[in-house]
Amino acid sequence: MNWSSLLPALLLSLVPVVLALGALFGIRQNPASAWRIAQGATLIAVVLSAALLGLGLLGMLPAVSAWWQSAPLNLIMLLLANFIGFVVVRYSATYLQGEPREQRFVGLVQAVFAAVSVTVLSNHLLLFLAAWLSISLAMHQLLMFYPQRPRAALAAHKKFLFARAAELCALTAFVLLYLHHGSAQITTIVGAYTTPGGALSASEQVAACLLGLAALIKCAQLPLHGWLIQVVEAPTPVSAALHGGVINLGGYLLLLFSPLLLQSTPAQALILVVAGISSVLAALTMMTRISIKVRLAWSTSAQMGLMLVEIALGLVELALLHLLAHSCYKAYAFLSSGEAVQQNLQRRQAPAARPTTIQWLVAGGLSIALVTGLAVLVRFTTDSSAFDAFSPWVLLTLALTALLAERRSQGTEGSGTAFFALAALIVTAYFGLKSLFSVLLPTPEHVPSLWADLWVSGLFIVLFVGYGLQRYGLHRRRLQALNTYFYAGFYLDEWVTKTTLRLWPHDLPSRIRAKQLQSASREVSL
Template sequence: MNLLSPAWSFSLLSLWLILPVTLLLLACYASVRGSNPATSRAWPMAEWLLLAFMATTIAIGVGLLMLPAQGDPGVARAGDALGVYPDGLSFWMALMVAFIGWVILRYARDYLRADPAGIPFLPWFLTTLVSVLLLVTTNNLFVLAGAWVGVSLSLHQLLTLYSDREQARLAAAKKFITSRLGDLAILASVLLIWHQTGSYHIPELQQGQGGSSVALEVASVLLALAAALKCAQIPFHGWLLRVMEAPTPVSALLHAGVINLGGFLWLRLFPVFDGFTAGHWVLLVFGGLTAVIASLTMMTQSSVKHALVWSTNAQMGFMLFEIALGAYTLAFLHLLAHSLYKAHSFLAAGRTVGASAIQFDSGPCRLQFGLSLLGMGLAGGLLWFMPELVEGKSVLAAVLVLAVGAMVMGAPTGSRLVSRLWTLGLAVALVPTYAVLNSLLAPALPESPSFSLPVAAQVTGWFLLVSLGVLSWLMMFRPRSAWFDQLHWQMNQGLSLDRPFEHLTRRWAGKLLAAPAPKPQAPTLRTYSGDWL
């Protein structure tokens, strides 16, 4: 079997297109005929289709590994004919999205078995999933923008499954407004890119021949705003805090496969721009400030479910921060790892709460802080001898060193010394692990030889990271003073940065917030192996 032959290439890429279309048709069938999790055949059919899509994606990935360095014209022609873009980025993203979708679907089938929301869940879930798959596999810039809009519109229907709950309606209304702003930004950016380059073919755009112009600078800013809005960056993050009112499978899909699409957008289109742009500055400011504020707010939460939500907010900030610094491979790894971790966290909520209880109930330990400093020192030493891992950028090294320190400090403080030392070893192993994963994922992204990080951006990045380190130390050791008590309370409220947007939402979105007509009330929270956070 020659996966590189024109016949096999065309067949596999045809399946890559046909299977999502079949899922969309199944969603239409489920919408018309009903999709009760207890009786409908649409649920197992969807699971098998997703398994088939994953198998096809793996076969395509094997074929990509067999390609010569300069690529294969036959594969490119097959992709152009079908409107798909078989490259490393689309392979990893499609495989991850399909896998997470399959896991969530199996979970939701039991979780929603006795829930009226299970009937409309399947068609809108499949529609959202197909939109994401189309977004990550298309080779057409306008199809990408259309799929971006489709994701947000279908997700809105999932967020309103429990429309009798006021907080669910408020979250959906906030998300609807931010999504429409993001849609306008990405559509305007796409039009500017097309006007400037004369092409809407993504493989051509990735050759990076657009040069530098005012139009592309404006397009980069609009693209950065679209990414920031999709990733719930502060101050447009309020809807994320209330999305817990939706069913747990919806929360898992959102946190694991949708909210990170702003990062994918930039990983797909960054070669269009020449080096460091105004859009990178927008990502640096939005992502950096969100990472700092959300991380500190997460540390003050007494509720695990709230801490997990703020964790997502912070991780999306770090991802955009890394993109702004030109660390595209690190951001890609961050995207994949966060998606898999958050899917597991939301679908194993009971175990997450149990495992995290010690962390939230125990105070800081001086020994643990000392081990954290030791881990950071060891990680810094490894990066000193392997500067190529961070492309010679000290600010990126600081990001990895802080990640090691945070992992050590995140261990349960009531554990034994052996357990703490084991955690220290695992944390330091993040650096060589990143080296291996970096070599695995780097070929999936285009090179960016023209990217040069300005000194001002490096200074800004260092300022944000040092601020995070100092304030985190204060949050952990809690000095007894009135000013710190006030700071702790303010951070617990997220500095109330969401209130202005919430006020505007209540003022502008009256119809979206209106209570629906009376209908059978959604069931109350119940105990389940993957219960509510």
């Protein structure tokens, strides 16, 4: 037996095994013991994930084995998932204390992150798909933590059906790739596309499009987004686990198969159109909502769309950076949503002062100067194609323009020098982090087509204009009417819900009213 090859595989297997054992032993204990076991198991998983990442970066782990792969992408995702799992468990131990089904929650949340660990490490198509299915089934049970809530039951029903559709797309794509390459090893399949070759066959084009469709469904892109907005009925830790560690796996799927995707023009077009439009509409709809958790859910749909667009443009290192930052931020935002309510009230009591035309022009000029300076610096320091797309520069310029123009709002008073320094720091961080992740995640040389760059840049401009109109133009009657449609999400979810329930009926629990609860409690007391 070759221990030098077996030991790394055992180390990689140890992370999901620890979480699975924690779930099995914890669910048999009393609640206090179950939480202690869960916290210990998730902490061990985090430490092991960090150690594996360190060993991987030092070149002390083989990148490929029969069932596992330990490239930087896999190990970074492993550490991210288990860090989110540890934070969620620590928070839930207090949040769910005394709940009648808390032991069930302890087991399910560990099962979710054990399956996530298998997914991000798997090097076999069947293992990947089985773990992906396990995540969805365990998450379905968490979303039904309060089964008596009609909205929670409806959201879980829709997610269950959409998840099966995404898995069917992935299964079909995997079968096509297996038949074409004669191998179920993910690294073997992806390795065939790392260097640009001839034109893809029809089966490869179909497989790429199906993978893109699976990612779009998993990432809750419009119009199949409604379940993500409605699952806020579940406990807050479930939302944190979903938004921080699970929903981004659609993006991970595309990151994993990005060499294939970047050689398929139809698949790129599918993602750029659907995810691009979804990102803009979801971001503008988010601005109309008041509920903190609902705003965060719309934000997740928008951010996932932007991440998929980045992958379709070939900016995989930027997409990975985006995925990590969004996961950590969204988990924190949900777990601190109580404080976010107070912060939102303070922000609404100190509305932004409307910038003048001169202030917008000055902010735009400064932003263009900053971004242009960075672009010149990039050309002198690197010849990587990671910076060739101009749409990210457009987005960075527009974001800095809004930041600098609104610097004199009542809630964010500060000197122009401080805000200019902050803008310069953002520009520097963008260059530094993007360069770092381009080293950690080597990708095939890919320059996005002109039409793709123009399309994405146009979407960013529409988002910028829509943001300005939402902030400062709602006194106009026509914009108020349009804003009503944005608030309703253009009624897309209503149409999808009716169609879904017509094709797959589902009995929903009746809404329990306060008077019914009061009468029931009186009967019990008598």
